[in-house]
Amino acid sequence: MKHYKYFSTTADMGMVVSGKDISEIFINSAMGMFNLFSASENFKPKEEFMVRLKGENWEELLFKWLNELLFYYDAYKIYFVDFQILRIEPYRIEALIRGDKIENQKIEREIKAVTYHNLEIVKKNNKWEAKVLFDL
Amino acid sequence: MKEKLKRISEYKWLLPQNVDSRMKVPGIIFVSRDLLTQTVEDEALVQVRNAAMLPGIVKASLAMPDIHYGYGLPIGGVIATDWESGVVSPGGVGFDINCGVRLLVTNLYLKDIEDKKRILVEALYRHIPTGVGSRGKLRLTHSEEKEVLARGAKWAVEKGYGLKKDLEATESYGCLEGANPEKVSYKALERGAQQLGTLGSGNHFLEIQYVDEIYDYGLAKKFNLEKNKITIMIHTGSRGLGHQIATDYLEVMGRALRKYNIVLPDRQLACAPINSPEGQDYISAMKCAANYAWANRQILMHWTREAICKALNASPEELGLELIYDHAHNIVKKEEHIVDGKKRILAVHRKGATRAFPPGHPELPAKYRSMGQPVIIPGDMGRYSYLLVGTREAMSETFGSSCHGAGRVLSRHKAINRARGRSITNELEKEGILVKAADSRTVKEEMPEAYKDVSMVVEAIAGAKISKKVARMKPIVVIKG
Numbered sequence: 001m002k003h004y005k006y007f008s009t010t011a012d013m014g015m016v017v018s019g020k021d022i023s024e025i026f027i028n029s030a031m032g033m034f035n036l037f038s039a040s041e042n043f044k045p046k047e048e049f050m051v052r053l054k055g056e057n058w059e060e061l062l063f064k065w066l067n068e069l070l071f072y073y074d075a076y077k078i079y080f081v082d083f084q085i086l087r088i089e090p091y092r093i094e095a096l097i098r099g100d101k102i103e104n105q106k107i108e109r110e111i112k113a114v115t116y117h118n119l120e121i122v123k124k125n126n127k128w129e130a131k132v133l134f135d136l
Numbered sequence: 137m138k139e140k141l142k143r144i145s146e147y148k149w150l151l152p153q154n155v156d157s158r159m160k161v162p163g164i165i166f167v168s169r170d171l172l173t174q175t176v177e178d179e180a181l182v183q184v185r186n187a188a189m190l191p192g193i194v195k196a197s198l199a200m201p202d203i204h205y206g207y208g209l210p211i212g213g214v215i216a217t218d219w220e221s222g223v224v225s226p227g228g229v230g231f232d233i234n235c236g237v238r239l240l241v242t243n244l245y246l247k248d249i250e251d252k253k254r255i256l257v258e259a260l261y262r263h264i265p266t267g268v269g270s271r272g273k274l275r276l277t278h279s280e281e282k283e284v285l286a287r288g289a290k291w292a293v294e295k296g297y298g299l300k301k302d303l304e305a306t307e308s309y310g311c312l313e314g315a316n317p318e319k320v321s322y323k324a325l326e327r328g329a330q331q332l333g334t335l336g337s338g339n340h341f342l343e344i345q346y347v348d349e350i351y352d353y354g355l356a357k358k359f360n361l362e363k364n365k366i367t368i369m370i371h372t373g374s375r376g377l378g379h380q381i382a383t384d385y386l387e388v389m390g391r392a393l394r395k396y397n398i399v400l401p402d403r404q405l406a407c408a409p410i411n412s413p414e415g416q417d418y419i420s421a422m423k424c425a426a427n428y429a430w431a432n433r434q435i436l437m438h439w440t441r442e443a444i445c446k447a448l449n450a451s452p453e454e455l456g457l458e459l460i461y462d463h464a465h466n467i468v469k470k471e472e473h474i475v476d477g478k479k480r481i482l483a484v485h486r487k488g489a490t491r492a493f494p495p496g497h498p499e500l501p502a503k504y505r506s507m508g509q510p511v512i513i514p515g516d517m518g519r520y521s522y523l524l525v526g527t528r529e530a531m532s533e534t535f536g537s538s539c540h541g542a543g544r545v546l547s548r549h550k551a552i553n554r555a556r557g558r559s560i561t562n563e564l565e566k567e568g569i570l571v572k573a574a575d576s577r578t579v580k581e582e583m584p585e586a587y588k589d590v591s592m593v594v595e596a597i598a599g600a601k602i603s604k605k606v607a608r609m610k611p612i613v614v615i616k617g
Binding site: 006008009010011013060063064067071074075076106108109110112113114115116117119133135136 | 177204205206207208211230231232323326327329336337338376379380382383386387390402403404406543544545546547548549550575577617
């Protein structure tokens with residue numbers, strides 16, 4: 001079962017992400033964003049980057065995390081497939097991310113930015129859920 | 137929220153200030169009853185209300201007839217804040233800083249190219265970098281890129297992309313003074329380094345069109361437009377560079393809210409006093425993105441000229457490609473306006489709104505001083521786009537601002553469902569419009585019925601006398617990202 005579900009607004013798109021803990025929220029959000037770019041399975045974890053970020057709350061940290069990944073994607077054309085979270089605590093994250101340079105794989109969509117609009121992370125009944133809206 | 141609106145006149149609705157005690161000014165929405173009932177989401181009106189809470193906002197939180205739900209400010213939103221005591225908000229500009237349109241006129245007529253559309257669509261598609269993941273033909277070092285950020289379209293013209301007279305026909309002459317590249321992050325520079333001279337994806341496009349209707353013959357003649365004349369429209373912005381600058385400063389402004397004790401209902405509207413280091417830094421960086429976008433459209437115009445000349449085996453003189461105008465529709469600018477009889481210096485935020493200065497405005501180039509500023513309103517790829525000019529009413533009603541386009545009516549998801557089992561490309565070809573895009577999904581998402589009929593928006597803006605119609609253009613060749 002996929003742990004992210006897309007939704008559409010009139011002009012843009014977003015996703016609702018679920019996970020059993022905060023770590024899964026960050027991993028599943030990243031997977032959800034990259035699957036929006038392309039559903040191709042021809043990307044391999046060839047190139048590796050280290051990401052270290054801090055925020056003032058979980059929402060800000062998620063905003064920064066997705067924007068960091070978007071930066072690598074847009075500036076260096078890297079599609080990430082593997083997200084290994086080394087450390088996560090309020091409100092810091094340290095992760096190893098692995099991906100592949102986009103060559104001939106089909107890219108279906110671009111997003112301009114991750115927005116703060118209605119961005120939220122909530123914990124209900126031992127399950128975490130996040131809502132993120134993208135500017136297409 | 138809709139039930140709170142009061143009709144002031146046929147195209148003007150008031151969102152009273154007493155709807156929410158936090159509002160510092162009322163909201164005013166310029167829209168027809170049909171648009172209001174059929175297309176305006178309640179959430180967009182909530183965003184008009186939220187913007188009315190910004191510190192230093194002057195007169196009203198305004199929305200143009202193409203208003204729809206955005207982030208922070210609605211799309212079609214216009215707000216002005218006092219330059220001395222007000223705030224600047226990146227969410228009042230949007231992520232695609234200086235997303236804008238450029239309209240060109242040629243010496244050609246429909247009959248000259250009707251049988252050459254296939255050659256033209258292929259030539260443009262080959263020559264203009266488009267589409268998701270596209271990189272340009274240019275590779276800039278960071279120091280070259282900083283030159284672009286500081287000098288905008290002037291840089292492009294000096295490098296041989298077009299002519300000096302093109303700058304005359306560009307808002308702010310294609311360069312905002314005071315752009316400081318040192319206020320732009322390394323990340324933004326990295327994203328921008330390979331994207332100059334690219335169209336991008338989504339709703340960005342390049343179209344060959346012909347004039348199919350004239351509304352003001354006198355003005356049309358001055359623009360060198362007549363029925364069946366071939367025009368070209370380019371719609372794109374500041375690409376990844378602008379998106380990164382907006383993202384970077386959204387974070388800065390989030391911290392500024394706490395620092396300056398500003399309380400807002402939507403973090404996406406985050407702002408800082410114009411007279412603060414955060415406010416000044418954002419304005420300097422925003423100007424860099426605006427300049428990059430003007431350079432981008434200038435370069436794309438040059439490549440369009442090359443591609444068409446080659447495809448038609450014509451000289452640049454025979455093609456006679458002239459820039460009518462280029463303007464932004466996502467920007468914040470320092471402008472002088474009269475408010476309650478007094479001159480005020482304001483930060484006019486236009487998000488999905490176009491500057492529409494009237495005849496006689498000192499910021500207009502000499503050739504348009506008597507006519508008013510050209511206002512270019514793109515529609516969808518199956519119907520039409522419009523050329524209008526700014527009016528005195530725009531100056532007194534909307535801080536010299538007009539609408540910017542049709543606006544979506546179907547979400548992308550709904551558009552794809554609606555297009556299932558159909559070839560939109562073939563449908564458009566039957567109507568004489570050739571479309572080429574990297575992906576059929578883009579064509580489906582961007583199909584004409586996914587958009588409002590732009591004529592409804594234009595009727596409302598013309599009805600409110602905020603702009604005056606000059607001509608309508610129909611697309612015949614479209615390239616999309």
